[in-house]
Amino acid sequence: MSTAPNIRLENLAVGYGGNPVVSDLNIEFPSGKLSMVVGGSGCGKSTLIKHILQLQPPISGKIFVGGHDVCTMSKRKNHCIRLRTGVLFQDGALLGSLRLKDNVALPLREHTRLKEEQILHIVQDRLNMVGLGHALELYPNELSGGMRKRAGLARALVMDPQVLFCDEPTSGLDPVMSAELDQLLLEMMRHFDMTMVVVSHDLASMRGLADFVVILGEGTSLYQGTIEDLEETEDPYLRRFLDRVAEERTAPRLTLPPLDPSMMKLNCNKILGEKETARKGGQC
Amino acid sequence: MTEKARGTIGSTYFPGKVCKDILDEMGGLFIFFLDSLRLIFAGWGQFPKIVRQVYFIGVQSVSVIALIGLFSGMVMGMQLYFALSMFGADGFLGTSVALSMVRELAPVLTAIMLTGRAGSAMTAEIGVMRISEQVDALTIMGVNPMRYLVAPKMAACLISFPILTAFFNLIAMWGGWLTGVKLLGANAGVYWSRVQSSLDYSDIEGGFIKSMVFAVLVCTICCFEGFYTHTRSGHAGPEGVSQSTTNAVVKSCVVILMADYILTSLLW
Numbered sequence: 001m002s003t004a005p006n007i008r009l010e011n012l013a014v015g016y017g018g019n020p021v022v023s024d025l026n027i028e029f030p031s032g033k034l035s036m037v038v039g040g041s042g043c044g045k046s047t048l049i050k051h052i053l054q055l056q057p058p059i060s061g062k063i064f065v066g067g068h069d070v071c072t073m074s075k076r077k078n079h080c081i082r083l084r085t086g087v088l089f090q091d092g093a094l095l096g097s098l099r100l101k102d103n104v105a106l107p108l109r110e111h112t113r114l115k116e117e118q119i120l121h122i123v124q125d126r127l128n129m130v131g132l133g134h135a136l137e138l139y140p141n142e143l144s145g146g147m148r149k150r151a152g153l154a155r156a157l158v159m160d161p162q163v164l165f166c167d168e169p170t171s172g173l174d175p176v177m178s179a180e181l182d183q184l185l186l187e188m189m190r191h192f193d194m195t196m197v198v199v200s201h202d203l204a205s206m207r208g209l210a211d212f213v214v215i216l217g218e219g220t221s222l223y224q225g226t227i228e229d230l231e232e233t234e235d236p237y238l239r240r241f242l243d244r245v246a247e248e249r250t251a252p253r254l255t256l257p258p259l260d261p262s263m264m265k266l267n268c269n270k271i272l273g274e275k276e277t278a279r280k281g282g283q284c
Numbered sequence: 285m286t287e288k289a290r291g292t293i294g295s296t297y298f299p300g301k302v303c304k305d306i307l308d309e310m311g312g313l314f315i316f317f318l319d320s321l322r323l324i325f326a327g328w329g330q331f332p333k334i335v336r337q338v339y340f341i342g343v344q345s346v347s348v349i350a351l352i353g354l355f356s357g358m359v360m361g362m363q364l365y366f367a368l369s370m371f372g373a374d375g376f377l378g379t380s381v382a383l384s385m386v387r388e389l390a391p392v393l394t395a396i397m398l399t400g401r402a403g404s405a406m407t408a409e410i411g412v413m414r415i416s417e418q419v420d421a422l423t424i425m426g427v428n429p430m431r432y433l434v435a436p437k438m439a440a441c442l443i444s445f446p447i448l449t450a451f452f453n454l455i456a457m458w459g460g461w462l463t464g465v466k467l468l469g470a471n472a473g474v475y476w477s478r479v480q481s482s483l484d485y486s487d488i489e490g491g492f493i494k495s496m497v498f499a500v501l502v503c504t505i506c507c508f509e510g511f512y513t514h515t516r517s518g519h520a521g522p523e524g525v526s527q528s529t530t531n532a533v534v535k536s537c538v539v540i541l542m543a544d545y546i547l548t549s550l551l552w
Contacts, residue, residue, distance in 0.1 A: 055420050082426040093421035107425045
């Protein structure tokens with residue numbers, strides 16, 4: 001039985017400048033499980049996470065973490081919740097002026113009375129966990145994209161969080177690295193007994209990781225439930241999403257012929273040869 | 285009032301909207317300044333960050349301030365010598381150089397140079413941190429970004445500006461001596477004795493008050509522009525940071541000169 005808090009959204013509407021991006025959200029992310037928020041580009045996944053994390057105030061509705069309404073609670077209680085919440089940002093969001101060890105040590109130095117040796121011991125442990133034990137002295141710009149994400153994960157885990165949010169953890173990574181990061185997230189969730197909410201586009205990750213799935217689209221939540229139920233859905237939007245089928249077009253996508261090479265200031269045909277489409281008379 | 289009506293250029297609402305925006309920004313700047321000032325004293329953990337910022341804003345600006353001070357003093361020494369000698373008053377060269385430097389030029393030129401060197405860097409640094417989600421990461425970690433990023437810079441500016449102004453004064457007076465005395469032949473004893481006798485405590489105090497006010501203005505404007513770079517409509521990302529940096533430098537320079545006039549009227 002998990003002791004991690006659940007996250008509940010009640011009639012939540014989120015957006016910018018009073019214009020809702022997603023509204024009517026009534027979702028409960030179960031405690032101690034990995035929930036995944038998926039949806040098309042620009043459907044409001046990251047916006048939703050930013051509002052749950054209170055980086056933006058919601059337009060309306062309530063957000064409960066472990067039964068506490070985070071929108072109305074005192075600053076002190078809010079701070080306590082923040083200290084037990086970890087976030088893995090899309091590009092790691094490591095502080096560029098600090099070495100990796102100082103980035104990971106930052107929350108410990110700011111919020112604990114631990115001695116420097118103890119802090120460095122914890123930092124080394126967390127970086128070993130994510131396979132970066134050798135990179136303590138490096139700066140973020142000396143790391144690859146995958147390493148930055150793993151370093152971001154180490155920093156998110158350094159305060160032993162009860163809730164972890166991950167914003168597109170596998171975006172921009174190759175399939176092997178994505179699978180490794182997925183595996184790492186699962187291990188961390190079990191190790192730390194956390195409630196985890198992952199925002200992603202990655203269907204393979206969703207199928208491999210998620211205990212609970214929320215699909216956003218058309219300005220609201222289109223589905224919430226288990227992955228098994230989702231796979232059997234007959235809903236045409238969800239089916240297209242799951243089967244990666246492009247939307248049917250009524251009008252042709254291309255309406256103009258290719259650019260006439262004679263319109264170019266330099267005659268590139270001499271170097272690269274004439275284009276096939278140009279020889280065919282510019283037919284689409 | 286609808287959004288559309290408020291934004292209509294040429295309608296009666298337009299001046300109102302401009303005034304409201306200016307008041308909004310001034311209010312925001314004032315709250316931003318108070319917050320950063322309060323957070324300077326938020327624990328001993330601030331001390332190393334302040335030292336680091338004093339090194340960047342103060343120590344690393346010494347050479348540029350020395351160069352500007354030297355040439356400003358040399359130009360003043362030359363021009364004032366020519367002007368004063370027309371009336372046979374070249375003995376007052378020391379007085380003129382000292383008073384113009386201590387009261388006006390040193391605080392203003394130091395502040396403008398520091399805006400260009402350190403202020404623009406502050407805006408760009410905070411702006412880049414904002415668009416790359418580093419400021420959000422600090423907030424999520426329970427680290428107040430105002431305390432971590434802005435307050436040490438404010439403290440460092442309040443320490444560095446007066447010290448660099450004093451340094452500017454010294455170098456500029458030496459520059460005035462170099463051209464006025466060494467190059468053009470004014471009497472060295474008269475020059476230095478006039479410098480000493482013409483300056484009283486209120487002049488030096490006034491110069492320091494000015495430099496402190498300029499420190500607050502430059503730091504507040506530059507950090508504010510960087511901190512809210514993501515709210516800049518139509519200029520997101522790197523373009524927004526460059527716009528914020530330009531805005532910060534222009535606004536700071538204009539505000540320095542405006543504040544200089546007001547302070548001069550009040551102090552002397």
